[in-house]
Amino acid sequence: MLDVLRLQRVLDESPDKLDVRRLVLKDDRQKRRELISQRIEHLMARMDAAAGTANSNVLLHLPAHRTVVGSINHVGSAVDEFHRPLGIESGRRSLEATRWWDAARDPVQLKNAAAEAGRKAAVAGVAVVGVAVLASRVALAPEERGEEE
Known part of the structure; x- marks a missing residue:
């Protein structure tokens, strides 16, 4: 919405600069998308590391493991919802909690x-x-x- 107002102002003041301003705004949006994507990737990588730690300690910490996996999946879903309007593809899969019996083997x-x-x-x-x-x-x-x- 703010970009529309900026373009309207440029159109009112100097219509010959409208295309240049449109390209600048498009470039700015792309840079913001990339920055957001990088920051979220970093966050999700840290969460995946936490999932790895939880996955390696299922035998003694099964409830905590399930909580961590559930929380990471919840955040992953929220990130996907956040990305959708920005046009950012996720490709992230949900994690599955390791069963205690599988961990015991x-x-x-x-x-x-x-x-x-x-x-x-x-x-x-x-x-x-x-x-x-x-x-x-x-x-x-x-x-x-x-x-x-």
Whole structure:
């Protein structure tokens, strides 16, 4: 709408420059479309990376995985709706959530789950050892600790 007003003003002021102004406006629109498309591509690439992370951790995080995939598909649909009036083709496919049973048969999924479980067990083990040492220190009589009452 703004472009129509600009063209109308040029037509009123100097009709001989109308074609030049029309081409400039067309070029500006194309540059804006390209910029929008690049920014959205960058956003979707980041979301695809998040989907990759979620897809590699289905065994221990199935609800989060489904949420991430659903959210990315929702945003993808919104992007397609946004692109349509701009004349930008998408070609993006919806993601499918990995089923837990399929993930359980995937060696990569098993490896990722074991690594995460191992890290959590190690952290829990360190905490248990720390509490045990502290409890043993408290349980010692003051004279055994080298202190006097």
